[in-house]
Every structure is written in C-alpha cells, then in structure tokens.
Amino acid sequence: MTGFLKNYYPKRTKKVDVVLVVCTLFLALFGLLMQYSAGSYVALRDTGDAFYFVKKQALALIVAVVATLGATKINLDKLGKYSWVLLVVGMVLLALVFIPGLGVEKYGATRWINLGFTTFQPSEIAKFAVAIFIAAQMSKKSAVTFKNMVISLLAMGAVCVLIMLEPNMSITMCVGLSCLILLFVGGAKLRHFAVLALPLVAVVVVLILIEPYRLKRLTAFLDPWASPLGEGYQLIQSYYALGNGGLFGVGLFNSRQKYLFLPFAESDFIFAIICEELGWIGGIAIMCVYCVIVVCGIRIAVNATNRFQTYLAVAITVIIAVQTLLNIAVVTGAIPPTGLPLPFVSYGGSSLVVFTCATGLLLNVSRQSQESVFSHKIY
Numbered sequence: 092m093t094g095f096l097k098n099y100y101p102k103r104t105k106k107v108d109v110v111l112v113v114c115t116l117f118l119a120l121f122g123l124l125m126q127y128s129a130g131s132y133v134a135l136r137d138t139g140d141a142f143y144f145v146k147k148q149a150l151a152l153i154v155a156v157v158a159t160l161g162a163t164k165i166n167l168d169k170l171g172k173y174s175w176v177l178l179v180v181g182m183v184l185l186a187l188v189f190i191p192g193l194g195v196e197k198y199g200a201t202r203w204i205n206l207g208f209t210t211f212q213p214s215e216i217a218k219f220a221v222a223i224f225i226a227a228q229m230s231k232k233s234a235v236t237f238k239n240m241v242i243s244l245l246a247m248g249a250v251c252v253l254i255m256l257e258p259n260m261s262i263t264m265c266v267g268l269s270c271l272i273l274l275f276v277g278g279a280k281l282r283h284f285a286v287l288a289l290p291l292v293a294v295v296v297v298l299i300l301i302e303p304y305r306l307k308r309l310t311a312f313l314d315p316w317a318s319p320l321g322e323g324y325q326l327i328q329s330y331y332a333l334g335n336g337g338l339f340g341v342g343l344f345n346s347r348q349k350y351l352f353l354p355f356a357e358s359d360f361i362f363a364i365i366c367e368e369l370g371w372i373g374g375i376a377i378m379c380v381y382c383v384i385v386v387c388g389i390r391i392a393v394n395a396t397n398r399f400q401t402y403l404a405v406a407i408t409v410i411i412a413v414q415t416l417l418n419i420a421v422v423t424g425a426i427p428p429t430g431l432p433l434p435f436v437s438y439g440g441s442s443l444v445v446f447t448c449a450t451g452l453l454l455n456v457s458r459q460s461q462e463s464v465f466s467h468k469i470y
Contacts, residue, residue: 107387107390107391107457108454108457108458110383110387111384111387111388111391111450111453111454111457112450112454114380114383114384114387115384115435115447115450117380118377118380118381118434118435118436119152119155119435119436119443119447121377121436122148122361122435122436122437122438122443123145123148123149123152124343125357125361125364125365125436126144126145126148126357126361126437126438127141127142127144127145128343128344128346128349128364128368129346129349129356129357129361129364130143130144130145130349130356130357130438131144131349132349132350132351133349133351133356133357134357144357144438147438147440148438148439148440148443150440151440151443151444152443152447154440154444155443155444155447155448156447158444158447158448158451159447159448159450159451159454160451161448161451162448162449162450162451162452162454162455163451163452163454163455163458164455165452165455167399167400167403167452167455167456167459168399170223170403170452171223171226171227171230171399171403172227174220174223174224174226174227175224175227177220177223177224178220178221178223178224178246178250180216180220181213181216181217181219181220181221181250182217182220182249182250182253184204184213184216184217185213185214185217185250185253185254185257186253187204187213188201188202188203188204188213188257189201189256192205193205195210200257200258200259201257202214202257202259209440211440211441212439212441212442214254214257214259214262215262215441215442215444215445215446216441216445217250217253217254217266218250218262218265218266218269218410219406219407219410219445219449220250221246221247221250221266221270222266222269222270222273222406222407222409222410223403223406224243224246225243225246225247225270225273225274225277225402225406226273226399226402226403226405226406227399227402228242228243228246229243229273229274229277229278229398229402230397230398230399230401230402233277233278234274234275234277234278234279234283235278235279235280237283237286240274240279240283243270243274244274244287247266247267247270250266251263251266251267254266259430260429261417261421261429261430261431262431264417264429265410265413265414265417265431267291268413268417269406269409269410269413269414271284271287272409272413273402273405273406273409276402276405276409277402307321307322308322308427308428308429309427310322311323311326311427311428312326312424312426312427312428315327315330315424322428324354325353325354325355325360325428326424326428328348328352328353328354328363329348329353329360329363329422329423329424330424331348331352331353332346332348332353332360332363332364332366332367333363333366333367333371333422333423335347335348335367336366336367336368336369336370336371336373336374337370337371338370338371338372339369339370339372340366340367340368340369340370340372340373341367341368342368343368343369344368345368346364346367346368347367348363348364348367349364355430357437357438358430358432358437358438358439359418359421359430359431359432359433359437360422361433361436361437361438362374362377362418362419362422362433362436363422365377365436377436378415378419381411381412381415381434384408384411384450385408385411385412387453388404388405388407388408388411388453389404389405389408391404391408391453391456391457391460392404392405392408392456394457394460395456395459395460396459396460400456400459400460403452403456404453404456407449407450407452407453408453410449411434411446411449414431414432414433414434415433415434417429417431418431418432418433418434418437419433434446435447
C-alpha cells in the first residue's frame with residue numbers, strides 16, 4: 092500500500108514547496124548578511140553596536156518562522172469565511188496609529204504602533220488583509236461585472252485612504268496595484284479599469300498637489316541633478332552605488348555608499364548596496380530568486396483545490412511581485428522615489444514577519460492540494 096501511494100503522491104507539487112521554502116529562507120538569511128554590510132556603520136555610530144540591525148532582524152526572523160509554521164496549519168475555509176474579520180482588524184490597526192502615545196512618528200509620518208518593547212507597522216498586515224478579503228469575495232462572485240466588484244473596491248479604497256493618511260504613498264500604491272491585478276485575474280474587464288482610470292488619476296494628481304514634498308519628489312525623479320543636495324540626493328546616491336558596482340561589484344562589505352552617503356541603505360535602498368557590492372550579476376541573481384518564488388506561487392494557485400485558495404495564492408504572489416518590482420524600480424530610478432522595503436531582505440521586522448507568514452499560507456494551499464490528490468487516489 093505504501094508503494095502504491097508513493098506512486099500517486101504529487102511529487103511535482105512537493106518539489107514546489109521545497110523550492111519555495113529554500114528561496115524564502117535564502118532571501119531572509121541573505122537579508123541579514125546585507126543588513127550588516129549596509130547598516131553596520133550607521134548602527135555603530137547611532138547605537139554603539141555594529142550588529143544592532145542584524146540582531147533585531149534575527150529576532151524578527153525567529154518570530155517569523157514560528158508564525159509561518161502556524162500559517163501552514165490555519166483552516167483555509169474558515170480564513171475565507173471570516174476574511175472580513177481580518178479586514179476589520181487591519182483597518183482598526185491602521186486607525187490606531189493616529190492615537191497619541193500609541194502611534195509612533197518618524198520622518199514626518201505616523202506609520203508605527205508602539206508596543207513598548209518594539210514597534211510594528213500595521214499597513215503590512217492591512218495590505219494582505221484586504222487582498223485576502225477580495226480573494227474571498229471573488230470566490231463567491233467573480234469580478235466579471237462591476238456590481239460584483241463594488242464591495243472589493245470599497246474595501247480597497249478604505250484601506251488605501253487610511254494608509255494615505257499616515258501618510259504612506261508607497262504602500263498605498265502597492266495595495267492599490269495589487270488589488271487591481273487580483274480583480275483582473277478574477278475576471279474584471281478592461282472597460283472596468285477604463286471607468287476607474289479617470290477618478291484614480293484625478294486622486295493621484297490631487298494627492299501630489301496637496302503635499303509639496305510629493306511634487307518635489309516627482310520633479311527630482313525627472314531631473315535629480317536639479318536638486319543634488321535636496322530631493323534628488325537619494326536617487327543620485329543610488330545611481331552612484333549602481334554605477335560603482337558595475338558588472339561584478341566591489342566585493343562584499345566593500346560598499347562606499349553605505350558610509351552615510353545613501354540614506355536608508357539597510358532598508359528601502361538595500362538593493363542598491365547589493366548591486367554595488369555584488370554587481371549587476373548579483374542583483375540579477377537576487378531578482379531571479381524572486382522570479383522563482385512568483386512561479387512557485389502561480390503553480391500553487393493553479394493546483395489549488397477551490398476558488399478561494401486559488402485567489403488566495405494569487406493575491407499573495409501578486410503582492411510579493413508588485414512590492415519587489417516597485418522597490419527595484421525606485422532604486423534604479425524607473426519611478427519616483429518612495430519608501431518601500433524589499434520583501435524578505437530589507438531591514439524591518441513587521442515586513443519580514445508578515446511576508447514569511449504569507450509564504451506559510453502559500454504552503455498551506457499547496458498542502459491542501461496535495462492532501463486532496465492523496466485522498467482522491469486512495470479512494
């Protein structure tokens with residue numbers, strides 16, 4: 092009987108799980124290495140401990156591993172049924188950042204909640220919460236008609252508004268773009284997006300005009316050397332890092348830009364340091380790892396046992412892909428500068444825990460599909 096079952100066990104799907112786990116763990120551990128390289132000088136100057144960022148991220152990784160193991164055991168049917176609860180929790184957490192004493196303000200934005208022993212960024216939870224909610228909605232009614240999309244669009248809009256109030260334009264872009272792609276996968280027509288395009292463009296224009304710093308960032312993106320010590324400074328320094336690395340890089344730990352030239356080198360702009368030290372070859376290799384994760388996510392979605400699990404896998408995969416592309420696009424100057432961490436690699440405990448936990452949900456979907464095939468072959 093054991094030999095018979097082994098012959099029918101979905102080995103191909105099992106291999107996808109192994110590849111997904113290996114790639115995710117590799118990026119997380121590689122992130123620790125690069126956070127030390129990119130942030131050790133700043134950490135030593137500010138805290139007296141060159142390993143400050145690494146220690147905090149390593150602790151977050153331990154929490155992330157535990158959370159991921161838990162995510163692989165979650166009842167996915169109940170997750171879909173009560174996805175609205177997750178959405179409400181995400182929105183409440185977003186609102187809590189505005190309570191004085193609880194919300195933490197950094198760099199002119201209130202994006203973190205103070206837990207006393209640490210802080211966390213609720214927008215990281217909210218972006219997955221709204222995507223899971225939309226996945227659950229589409230599993231009941233496909234997005235082929237505008238009427239079926241109304242609830243999903245309202246949920247997306249509410250979350251985006253709360254995130255914008257922090258303000259956090261980068262996460263808002265990630266949430267909005269990811270949700271629209273998810274709706275498109277769920278059957279939304281191009282004419283639906285054409286109808287939405289005008290108000291969305293109008294909102295973006297208004298958001299840029301009401302906040303002078305956003306307009307400055309846009310003009311700096313178009314010509315960063317027009318304000319080399321102002322809004323264009325960070326992008327110029329990122330260019331220097333990319334150019335200095337060349338094809339093969341200056342060598343691990345040998346970055347020059349991390350010595351207070353490139354701001355947020357250990358977080359939002361860590362990809363620039365990767366390319367400086369490991370060259371474009373290293374940068375492309377890391378992008379290939381993300382591509383493998385995305386392919387694994389797509390294969391898991393295709394083999395899922397029901398509509399919700401398919402859309403859930405698509406939602407998680409799309410968020411990973413969109414945020415990765417936006418981060419790299421910012422670092423390379425393809426889009427205006429905005430703060431967005433590179434999934435699994437950038438410094439930030441909230442991002443690491445949530446993204447690895449989302450990977451655990453992907454593995455959960457894969458496990459369900461394996462058990463379904465396994466059970467089918469038995470009977």
